[in-house]
Amino acid sequence: MSTTDNDSAGSLAGAWPATDTASSRPASTRWIIVGVLVAAVVVGALAGAGVFSSAKPVVVHNPMLEAACNADAKTVETAEYAYDAEMSHPITTESGIVVGQPSTYALGKEARLLVNNDLLTSWPAHNDGYALSLSRTVVGDVSIYIPPTSTHPVSYDDETSSTGCNSL
Numbered sequence: 001m002s003t004t005d006n007d008s009a010g011s012l013a014g015a016w017p018a019t020d021t022a023s024s025r026p027a028s029t030r031w032i033i034v035g036v037l038v039a040a041v042v043v044g045a046l047a048g049a050g051v052f053s054s055a056k057p058v059v060v061h062n063p064m065l066e067a068a069c070n071a072d073a074k075t076v077e078t079a080e081y082a083y084d085a086e087m088s089h090p091i092t093t094e095s096g097i098v099v100g101q102p103s104t105y106a107l108g109k110e111a112r113l114l115v116n117n118d119l120l121t122s123w124p125a126h127n128d129g130y131a132l133s134l135s136r137t138v139v140g141d142v143s144i145y146i147p148p149t150s151t152h153p154v155s156y157d158d159e160t161s162s163t164g165c166n167s168l
């Protein structure tokens with residue numbers, strides 16, 4: 001190796017610091033970095049707490065559940081019309097159910113007429129997102145309960161784009 005190669009290597013080695021430590025930075029720069037990190041942690045914790053403590057749950061639209069709800073409600077409504085056309089006494093308002101307890105909806109007096117007369121093979125039971133019953137107040141109407149334990153049903157005939165099955 002020639003002396004010029006050694007000289008150039010030596011001059012480059014002297015231009016770069018051997019180590020770059022945090023102690024070579026001014027104290028104010030270190031505290032700014034620590035302050036920014038602490039602020040990021042605090043903001044993240046507050047944002048997480050805000051998301052998990054919100055009063056309203058986050059509702060995710062589920063088109064498959066909405067379609068199942070609409071199909072079930074339409075099936076019950078069609079069975080009810082068929083019963084009224086075939087029988088001498090039409091379906092009346094539902095009795096024998098406990099609102100907010102979906103397990104009782106299939107046991108309602110009028111619901112059992114539809115199942116017992118083979119107009120429905122069984123009462124639709126989708127307790128994972130909604131429940132259906134015949135209306136307790138309006139003859140010929142299907143009530144939709146969302147969530148299934150709700151005590152405030154929505155009429156299938158009166159639902160809007162954001163209520164009833166459409167809210168799933």
